[in-house]
Amino acid sequence: MQVTASKTFSELVEEDGHPAFRILDQSETITNQPANTGFALWLISSKGEIWDSIGNYQGVPDIKQIKTGYANLRQHNKIWRVYTQPLPFSPSIGWLQVAQSLEPISKASKHLLTLMLCSCPLILLVAGFGGLFLAERALSPIDRIIRTAQAISSNDFTQRIGYQGSTDEVGRLAIAIDKMLDRLQAAFEHEQRFTADVSHELRTPLTAIKGRLGVTLSRTRSVEEYESTLQELQREVDRIIRLTNRLLFLSRLEHSESEYHSSLTNIDLSDLLEILIEQIQPMAEIKKIRINVSTEPSLYVPGNSDHLTRLFLNLLDNAIKYTPEEGQVTVRAHWERGQVKVIFTNTGQGIKAEHLPHLFKRFYRADSDRSRDTGGAGLGLAISHEIVRLHQGTIHVTSQPDRLTTFTVQLRSSKYHCQKDYQHLT
Numbered sequence: 001m002q003v004t005a006s007k008t009f010s011e012l013v014e015e016d017g018h019p020a021f022r023i024l025d026q027s028e029t030i031t032n033q034p035a036n037t038g039f040a041l042w043l044i045s046s047k048g049e050i051w052d053s054i055g056n057y058q059g060v061p062d063i064k065q066i067k068t069g070y071a072n073l074r075q076h077n078k079i080w081r082v083y084t085q086p087l088p089f090s091p092s093i094g095w096l097q098v099a100q101s102l103e104p105i106s107k108a109s110k111h112l113l114t115l116m117l118c119s120c121p122l123i124l125l126v127a128g129f130g131g132l133f134l135a136e137r138a139l140s141p142i143d144r145i146i147r148t149a150q151a152i153s154s155n156d157f158t159q160r161i162g163y164q165g166s167t168d169e170v171g172r173l174a175i176a177i178d179k180m181l182d183r184l185q186a187a188f189e190h191e192q193r194f195t196a197d198v199s200h201e202l203r204t205p206l207t208a209i210k211g212r213l214g215v216t217l218s219r220t221r222s223v224e225e226y227e228s229t230l231q232e233l234q235r236e237v238d239r240i241i242r243l244t245n246r247l248l249f250l251s252r253l254e255h256s257e258s259e260y261h262s263s264l265t266n267i268d269l270s271d272l273l274e275i276l277i278e279q280i281q282p283m284a285e286i287k288k289i290r291i292n293v294s295t296e297p298s299l300y301v302p303g304n305s306d307h308l309t310r311l312f313l314n315l316l317d318n319a320i321k322y323t324p325e326e327g328q329v330t331v332r333a334h335w336e337r338g339q340v341k342v343i344f345t346n347t348g349q350g351i352k353a354e355h356l357p358h359l360f361k362r363f364y365r366a367d368s369d370r371s372r373d374t375g376g377a378g379l380g381l382a383i384s385h386e387i388v389r390l391h392q393g394t395i396h397v398t399s400q401p402d403r404l405t406t407f408t409v410q411l412r413s414s415k416y417h418c419q420k421d422y423q424h425l426t
Helices: 002-009 032-036 103-151 169-217 223-254 257-262 269-286 305-321 353-358 380-390 415-425
Strands: 012-015 018-021 039-045 050-054 069-075 078-086 094-101 265-268 290-295 300-303 328-336 339-347 394-400 404-412
Touching: 002 039, 002 094, 018 039, 018 050, 078 103, 103 169, 169 223, 223 380, 265 269, 265 305, 269 290, 269 305, 269 328, 269 339, 300 305, 300 404, 305 328, 305 339, 305 380, 305 404, 353 394, 380 394
Parallel strands: 290 328
Antiparallel strands: 012 018, 039 050, 039 094, 069 078, 078 094, 265 300, 328 339, 339 404, 394 404
16 A cells, blocks of 8 residues: 555646646546555545545545554445555645555455365365375385284294385385395204204214114124124214214304404414424325425414314315325415415315315215215314304315315414514515
């Protein structure tokens, strides 16, 4: 209203001694435009005489006391908003008044209220169903997790959630649980194979003991026959003891990482290998096997001396055991790029390529030559592999059939050795 009044002031003229609205032609005035938008404008004298007007000002209630500014007038449940502004002309003094009915605004407010009241239940209904849909969609993976967990039994770890949705928090939880179930299944199958292998390995000597006892007790024997039987039984019992001791040691290796890290010492592999080769030398001399040794001095590694002794004795024993008479075993050790590398090579028939990936598995035997007849149970290389793993190293095997077999062990070099090597270079 105030803007309309300001624009109208610029179009006022004086006519017959009083202000009037400016007429362009007989059909319209410039100030007719406010009338088309619902405004009513009129010029009123100080005595209440209407000088000029635009729009339907007759419908506007009379103002008993004219004051500059805004005022609300009510008549027959209709409200008018009136703005009054003094005229600038002199000596004729009066006011310009601009009025507009608030009925359209009231109708719009009522319509908006009705619309809101009618739409609120619909909005609540849509929001409720939408919330249920989103909640069900978000919680469905959790429901699948619950069903999968309930379906898992002590004999069945094959159940999986199989989540395929977005990778949000619930999705990552479902994927993590599937990976955990993969690890549990692998561990469960590993233990099952281990139990089956142990049962198989123990069954053979126990069956032999029972059979031998049955044959011996079938009739009266001489003292010499009883002594011979007892000696055979003693060998079988010794074999069972060795097997159980190795199994116990292997089990401890797999669950003793914390104990291993607390028992680390700085070990000179050069001295250790020299001592072990001296111990194994009598076995080599029986088969007329020549042992060639080439080791660098002061090869220090952090480790457990008992475990490393068992590791290298296993590898030396294997090399002597599977080298034919008058064969050759070579032991080399040197420092290379922050690691100590120890290589055991023996001549002989070698190992077929299809057996190489499985050599470090429990109770695995490559062929008939690597069988119980040699006195082993297929645990030596499995134990060696676990010892190397505990020392954060690597072990691998290569073989040329009918020529050579090579076992290579790589272990972390200690800081002490690195400092000595640096001092030697400088």
